Amino acid sequence: MSLRVLVGVKRVMDAYVKVRVKPNNTGVDLANVKMSMNPFCEIAVEEAVRLKEQKLAAEVVALSVGPPKCQETLRTALAMGADRAIHVVTDEKTRTDMDLQPLAVAKIMQQIVKQTEANLVLLGKQSIDDDSNQTGQILSGLLSWPLGTFASSIDVDGQKLTVTQEVDSGLTTVSMALPAVVTVDLRLNEPRYANLPNIMKARKKPIEVIPLDTMKLDVAPRLKYLSVEEPPQRQAGVKVETVQDLVAALKSKVWS
């Protein structure tokens, strides 16, 4: 039982909320919008908790970086079964979809990895707001730890990790020695819903709060957002009545 798992948890706009860009084109409107745990982070938490339940992991620590409200998301991770949480807190105005960029988050995680002596970092493959798909990869670069990406299965055998990765052409399985960074994909597991007793229990679990500015890191955004715009809207087309009409339309307009 040697695994110490650090799992990244990001608070994002809920996946079912319609995305609206602010009229002044400075970003997506997050005011009064339902926020939830990033779905890929849920999968990472679930996997970490399962490792703990299989007695492969000694401890599961959930980490979130962002404004004070990220604590809600950390409570969800604790209710799912994480042992404790660390919240690297920013000011309220910091937008985690634009201001905190993957390199900054990876640098923060690098320090927390040291502090927690984690030897496995589990992260979602990407967050559904900025869609960067970079933090895990950068972190593995900073730590010089081996990297598994798009994991659809993770097997731990002593100090060895076998990861099946979802690649464009199918699946590729790789193995690596711990410590390692693994980013997880949709097929890895189905995250549990936290039940009431566990939600109550989670209230008593500790959340360590670390103000970001005490970490003395250069977390300045590397990409400057010039503008954020709505994509061009599609227009509704025509209705066709019969299969013959449809094929004719396809032949003349699409396959011509």
Next chain:
Amino acid sequence: QASTVLADHDNKSLGTSTRSTVKAASCIKGDVSVLVVGLDCKSVAEQAAKLAGVTKVLHVDHTAFQHQTTDCLSNVIQRLQSEHKYSHILGSTSTTAKAVLPHVAAKLESEDIFVRAMYAGNALASVQSPRKQTKLLSKKTSCEAASGAISWVKDELSTSDRPELGSAPIVVSGGRGMQSGENFKILYTLAEQMGAAVGASRAAVDAGFAPNDMQVGQTGKVVAPQLYLAVDISGAIQHLAGMKDSKNIVAINKDPEAPIFQVADYGMVADLFKVVPDLTKELQKK
């Protein structure tokens, strides 16, 4: 000033995505080279050399690179960067490039400039990176020595004759209205006829009608084929995020109020169990 493009390939043929990446690279001032790393992949290098705008192909061939593991590719790129000092290193959105480029960026402390989609394409951000000299790590690890951290175990490549969902020119997708996994067979038959890949909505995947890797949408695959045929898919935001950049959208749905019709170029209000077989037959006549 020069840029290099990491080629997508399977040691035999060059991925079509590399063509787009080269095209993007040629918008940047300076020479464009293509980097082909693999084993016995000379034919890939030759294909890359034929692409318009490519001034040089760097062909790295070694048994250690057969499976293009992330750490191997990363080491090769770092080595080449220390020699050639590229202003830009580009890759497509293939899983290989997505895995390796941020890793390399961390190693090189480099930065990017691009226009990118966020919120699954529901917002488009124009971003800029302050131009800085690319700072290099002095670490010079040998490629072979470093190839041990991640070791390849096995590949299970999709054996389906149908094209791959992410790059197929035509995609046929089914929704909850398919009613069962068994019923998806009529979509497979139609897809075969059209040379299409088959996708599914999240509702269909959640209901167990189709496996997870067929899911098109925000948390599944994002596709942009020439033709997207949505069969009994209502058109939830989640799903639209994954397919609304398709060139042409055809929707078949028995509910005339389904939101999918608002984005479809051609809509047909009809029963899929009648239309899909009819369509298959009609296309056979061609």
